[in-house]
Amino acid sequence: MAQGTGGEARSRLRRVGAVLSEHVSPTVDADSSLEIEVVDSVAEVGRERWNGLVERSSRGSVFHRYEWLAAVESGLGYPARHLVVRKDGNVIGCLPNVVVGIEKTPFKRLSSAYPGFGGPLLPTDTMDALERVLDAVPSHCGGRTIVHQIRGLDAGYLRYNDPLQERGYRPYRRECRFLLDLTQGHDAIRSGMSRTRRRGIEHGEDGDYEIVAEDITRGNLRRFHRTYERVMDRVGAAAYPFSFFDALRPMADRLLLLTIRIDGEYAGGMLEILDDERDAVHGFFAAVPREYFDDHASELLYDRVFQWGIDHGYETYDFGSTTTDFTDGVFRFKESFGGRAVPVLVWERGCSPLWRLVKIGRSLYWPYYT
Template identity: 75%
Template sequence: MAQQTGGSGRSSLHRIGSLFANRDERSAGTAESSLEVDVVDSVRDVGKSQWNGIVERSNRGSVFHRYEWLEAIETGLGYTPRHLVVTKDGNTIGGMPNFVVEIEKTPFDRLSSLYPGFGGPLLPTDTEESLERVIETIPRLCRGRTIVHQIRGLDMSYLRYNDALQTHGYRPYRRECRFLLDLTGSYDEILEGMSRTRRRGIEHGQDIDYEVVEEELTRENLQRFHRTYEGVMDRVGGAVYPFSFFDELQAMDDRLLLLTIRIDGEYAGGMLELLDDEHETVHGFFAAVPREYFDDHASELLYDHVFQWGIKHGYETYDFGSTNTNCEDGVYRFKEGFGGSPVPVLVWERGCSPLWPLVKAGRSLYWPYYT
């Protein structure tokens, strides 16, 4: 369940020690290794420059790992942080963000790296030993109602950890995928790669009176977008992030792109994109177009604009965000029509409680394709 972290004023960093063969609770400084693993109850206890330094040194660091995104989740969503920090000889050399979030349709929680978004370990140096220490720390963080740890890797590079994760009891599943569109070619090549339906949608939309505007990230503009987003998510039965989360995202305004489409002078929806400069990718994370503008092809026009914007600003990939892996699903077919390549979302889970197998079995009843 979403929980607020305490505000007692005491330090939120707890030394849990490096995890050596003797498994004692002493400080990590021994002759065997100088690595230490700490758990912090707020990313603020690490500090912006120090945490983002880890992200920038790691090949797997992304916009979702950055301090600002983690702080928005912690403050705007109220999820309980359990971030791991790896130090060596007193220097921070790696980390892994984690939040406690609810398991849908159960009274239990999972420890997730990372949700919302994609996470996983960032271990640019001493990788093998650091990964071992981090993995062995996780069971200490999964207590009470928290019965499973989940890692959601952003890209295929996380496959490098697969053998180590499975050795420690993590099991992969493939319930989601993402469509990635190559922006390194010309705009005409992107159009040629689309389905006939998507191309015609853009062509027909261009016959109407419309404009797409890059908005300032003011509170007023975000509130207008959020009202539309909330209405769309209510209509489709999706989970709605509160406005407090969007409000906190203003701290990373240099990594956000807010687009508005106006049709016949009226507000017709928009998109809030995340700019992943670490991977030269634009992530389509939030979109909100009311049903009454479907026939005007407002969605196709917004996507068409952001593709051209990405090319112009030197981004290499457009990421449509997660969808299920059912090719009969309307969202899957809609995204597929823009010509992107489907890639699996890499997820590993490790049960930390005898209750996990029962919850997993029960979950398969409403997700029959879950493995």
């Protein structure tokens, strides 16, 4: 499979400028040379132009890239409402959005973005572009789509907090992520783990096991997905369909599929997302059947991906989102690897009177919602 090129090369990539031009018939604001348009697919902008914008934006990430958003559109069937900013015909900014369901309700939200993390990419004319993009959002809600949500990847999105709140967006914090510093080296990472995790790795290493990086083929993804579905069913969570995994294959150079075999038998694996824009490895999907827990398959896989990330020049391992409840088992498991908890930055803006009712209902089953 294709692998990461190292932190130095990725930093050079982010500095590469791109000339982004394509003729589209937008709606022009008479008071500005900026033009805001909604597109129903990243395909309407094009791979080269869209990714060029991502690569020259300080906030760009793998979740903003053409290939990820195309997989969300085609593999999950989420309708896209991407807001594109143009100046003199050139693409200078965007706010990716897809329409997804609101949990436990018949309503929908416009989300930037989901799954993953999004938010505006506005490397030039930032304030003017941000105001115009945010002002355009309500016209792309309506019907059962009653709220707009922005999920920022990191604290850098706090720069937009005041303009967001001025336009009715409200922050809420019910998710966090654990980030592990890979630059400290593998020995220091192991030392920072809980005693339980260290012992699990040590006991697992005494067994007969093998971990390999698999090619991103349809067959390998299919095998992983079957195990992933079993695991999600066991924990009572909804699984993404195989169509989404299959749609990720065009971004194979941004995926790492690790498989573990114990006593020669397939024992699960992990599908990691490689964020070269942020020098980070995202632990997005893990699938280890219960029967391999006593063999410490999960600990062995995490330990190996940490070493892989170090070897390939990545700076951070991101365990992905979890609840902020320290009594939750997933929270404690991720915390035990020694990562640093950071909040997931989320802002929401109601686009319908129904949103107030949904918030009241949501607070009943998320008692710590604010």
